Amino acid sequence: MMHLAPRPFSAIVVLSNHMDEKGQINEETQERVRTGAAALKDGLAPVLVTCGWAYRDDVDISIAEAMARYATESLSVDSAKLITERSPRDTVGEAVFTKKNLARPLNWQSVLVATSAFHCPRALEIFSFVYGPTIQVEVLPAKSEMSAALEASEAKSLAAFRSTFDGVKPGDDDAIFERLRESHPFYNGVVYPRV
Numbered sequence: 001m002m003h004l005a006p007r008p009f010s011a012i013v014v015l016s017n018h019m020d021e022k023g024q025i026n027e028e029t030q031e032r033v034r035t036g037a038a039a040l041k042d043g044l045a046p047v048l049v050t051c052g053w054a055y056r057d058d059v060d061i062s063i064a065e066a067m068a069r070y071a072t073e074s075l076s077v078d079s080a081k082l083i084t085e086r087s088p089r090d091t092v093g094e095a096v097f098t099k100k101n102l103a104r105p106l107n108w109q110s111v112l113v114a115t116s117a118f119h120c121p122r123a124l125e126i127f128s129f130v131y132g133p134t135i136q137v138e139v140l141p142a143k144s145e146m147s148a149a150l151e152a153s154e155a156k157s158l159a160a161f162r163s164t165f166d167g168v169k170p171g172d173d174d175a176i177f178e179r180l181r182e183s184h185p186f187y188n189g190v191v192y193p194r195v
Contacts, residue, residue: 016052132171
């Protein structure tokens with residue numbers, strides 16, 4: 001049973017998974033968007049943020065845009081309540097860029113992160129670290145299947161996150177962004193172009 005804060009959150013942030021060559025989000029991502037949209041309709045926050053970059057060469061849109069399209073077309077979410085954040089390339093980036101581009105400028109006090117149930121522990125640790133002690137973070141689990149392979153992958157990713165940001169103070173925006181640019185392979189030029 002989830003025990004969410006009694007007051008509304010500043011925003012609901014929906015984390016991405018994958019989309020296909022037609023720009024259609026997969027079932028995992030659809031379930032995350034459905035979960036976030038239901039929380040929005042229940043009045044838990046005034047806005048829904050979809051996250052993710054244009055990672056496919058064969059599609060013109062970002063996964064954040066594909067998620068927003070699904071929310072409006074399939075779930076009747078009011079487009080005025082949607083924000084797309086196109087910079088993130090993974091969970092760490094989803095935390096870093098939503099804080100940098102949205103939470104700080106818009107003075108968010110709290111955030112509800114909607115993601116797959118298996119992903120919730122890692123997402124909570126990452127967002128809590130990036131957002132720091134001044135912004136409340138809670139997670140909202142979307143239905144998902146757990147497997148030994150997924151469990152191992154989550155543990156490996158969490159260990160990599162802890163290692164990458166070792167010695168950085170939670171909530172230290174400048175230090176976190178610099179470490180992302182220097183040490184994270186999705187952002188430092190090793191796997192994808194450097195930010």
